[in-house]
Amino acid sequence: MKKTVRDINVVGKKVLVRCDFNVPMKDGEITDDIRITSALPTINYLMENGAKVILMSHMGRPKGEAKPEYSLKPVADRLAQLLGKDVIFAASDVVVDDSVKAAVESLQDGDVALLENVRYRKEETKNEEPFTGQLASLGEIFVNDAFGTAHRAHCSTAGLAEYMPSVSGFLIEKEVKFLGDALEDPARPFVAIMGGAKVGDKIPVIENLLKKVDCLIIGGGMSYTFFKAMGHEIGTSILDEASLSLAPELIKKAEEHGVKLLLPVDAVCAEEFSNDSKKAVFDKDKIPADMMGMDIGPKTIEIYKEAIADAKTIVWNGPCGVFEMPNFAEGTKAVAAALAASDAVTIIGGGDSAAAVEQFGYADKMTHISTGGGASLEFLEGKALPGIECLEEK
Ligand code: AMP
Numbered sequence: 541m542k543k544t545v546r547d548i549n550v551v552g553k554k555v556l557v558r559c560d561f562n563v564p565m566k567d568g569e570i571t572d573d574i575r576i577t578s579a580l581p582t583i584n585y586l587m588e589n590g591a592k593v594i595l596m597s598h599m600g601r602p603k604g605e606a607k608p609e610y611s612l613k614p615v616a617d618r619l620a621q622l623l624g625k626d627v628i629f630a631a632s633d634v635v636v637d638d639s640v641k642a643a644v645e646s647l648q649d650g651d652v653a654l655l656e657n658v659r660y661r662k663e664e665t666k667n668e669e670p671f672t673g674q675l676a677s678l679g680e681i682f683v684n685d686a687f688g689t690a691h692r693a694h695c696s697t698a699g700l701a702e703y704m705p706s707v708s709g710f711l712i713e714k715e716v717k718f719l720g721d722a723l724e725d726p727a728r729p730f731v732a733i734m735g736g737a738k739v740g741d742k743i744p745v746i747e748n749l750l751k752k753v754d755c756l757i758i759g760g761g762m763s764y765t766f767f768k769a770m771g772h773e774i775g776t777s778i779l780d781e782a783s784l785s786l787a788p789e790l791i792k793k794a795e796e797h798g799v800k801l802l803l804p805v806d807a808v809c810a811e812e813f814s815n816d817s818k819k820a821v822f823d824k825d826k827i828p829a830d831m832m833g834m835d836i837g838p839k840t841i842e843i844y845k846e847a848i849a850d851a852k853t854i855v856w857n858g859p860c861g862v863f864e865m866p867n868f869a870e871g872t873k874a875v876a877a878a879l880a881a882s883d884a885v886t887i888i889g890g891g892d893s894a895a896a897v898e899q900f901g902y903a904d905k906m907t908h909i910s911t912g913g914g915a916s917l918e919f920l921e922g923k924a925l926p927g928i929e930c931l932e933e934k
Contacts, residue, residue, distance in 0.1 A: 542931040543933065543934050544710065545582060545709060548681060550590065554681070555586055556704075559595055559709075560912070561575055563576060570618055574911070579595075579685055582685045584623070587652060590649040591681075592644070594644055594647070594653050596654075596655050596658050596696045597654075599615070600659070601659065602659050612657050619654065628647070629653075630644060630656075633660060635655055635660055635671070635675075636678065655675075663695055667695050671695045675696060676704060682707075684708055684931060687712050688911050688915055690712065691918040691926070693927070701931065715916070715919075718885075718908035719910065722855055726753075730753045731848060731884075733856040734760075734858055735856075736858030737760065737858075740780050740783045742858065750794055757802045759836050759875070762858075763807070766787045768787075777832040803824070804840040805824055806821055806824060807833035807836065808861065810831060815868070816867075819834070854879055854887065856875070857889030860872045880906070887909075889916040892913075894910065
């Protein structure tokens with residue numbers, strides 16, 4: 541188990557905290573601040589315990605250059621509102637310079653500063669010097685709380701751990717607890733639901749989950765690659781050619797592991813990839829040559845609901861259909877509702893499934909919604925995440 545901020549003395553220490561403040565923005569305004577509110581428990585703990593808190597984050601992809609549209613200034617303002625306290629925005633186009641050092645030196649115990657977007661520096665995503673050393677010169681303890689970027693070894697997510705004592709914040713602790721417990725010690729039956737567009741992206745996760753789950757439910761665009769591999773007509777449905785030969789292997793592996801594999805039995809199809817397209821439901825082996833599968837059908841929904849109702853642990857990653865289009869959102873909505881009604885431990889891998897649960901109003905009914913799409917996928921693949929691996933063991 542990794543040490544957390546609770547396991548070290550932070551009083552009077554300059555603590556460098558990597559957060560994931562990569563919030564969605566529109567016209568200079570933050571449209572969703574969940575990533576900021578998710579970081580508050582760690583920031584509040586450090587403030588209350590007399591640390592000098594120096595926050596770091598990336599935002600978007602400025603590609604190693606200072607670009608004002610990717611400035612963290614709006615985050616500094618929102619954070620100050622949420623904390624009810626001044627946040628010193630120690631901004632520099634090169635992230636660390638003498639003025640930033642002076643701002644950090646003048647912090648009192650319990651003060652909070654935020655540095656400028658770490659991706660203004662090209663070294664950041666390559667985990668290269670001199671940037672890591674420059675960041676390190678600002679602090680004495682490194683806290684990683686950015687689960688969303690924990691699968692990347694960057695200067696501010698992993699490099700800093702080579703310079704100073706390094707522990708996790710409460711968000712990473714929580715993510716690792718829920719995702720880790722589900723994989724290592726799940727209440728059974730353990731059901732995983734995998735959806736989304738491409739099988740290829742999810743194959744390593746599916747392979748790892750097949751060793752752990754009792755039932756694997758497949759939904760979304762990836763179903764059609766399985767159907768094609770089974771010799772069915774899939775019309776113009778999305779097909780992941782490169783994964784065609786892997787689908788039968790996954791079916792075989794499920795059998796070998798004694799895992800119940802549920803594939804859709806019917807599909808809501810459309811003539812075009814559009815919400816306004818004419819739609820009709822067909823059994824999985826009756827999809828017309830000129831139509832495409834856009835959502836799981838009503839018979840499939842019933843089967844999936846039953847499997848979900850029986851489960852004691854459920855992990856969900858990827859929508860069951862093109863849920864962004866209201867006419868093809870029913871399957872994803874029904875799955876979200878079934879999870880919300882279940883008394884199982886329900887864990888939502890970030891990204892689209894998190895967005896779907898939010899959109900349909902079920903977010904507060906889930907046990908845990910991961911804040912990291914890519915990171916939670918890699919975690920579920922069983923991979924060590926560099927931003928967590930680098931932290932001290934208890
Ligand atoms: P992924 O990033 O692989 O998790 O895929 C998420 C995307 O898959 C969402 O934008 C969905 O609209 C899309 N998707 C789900 N089902 C289908 C489908 N049947 N056909 C095309 N795209 C789909």
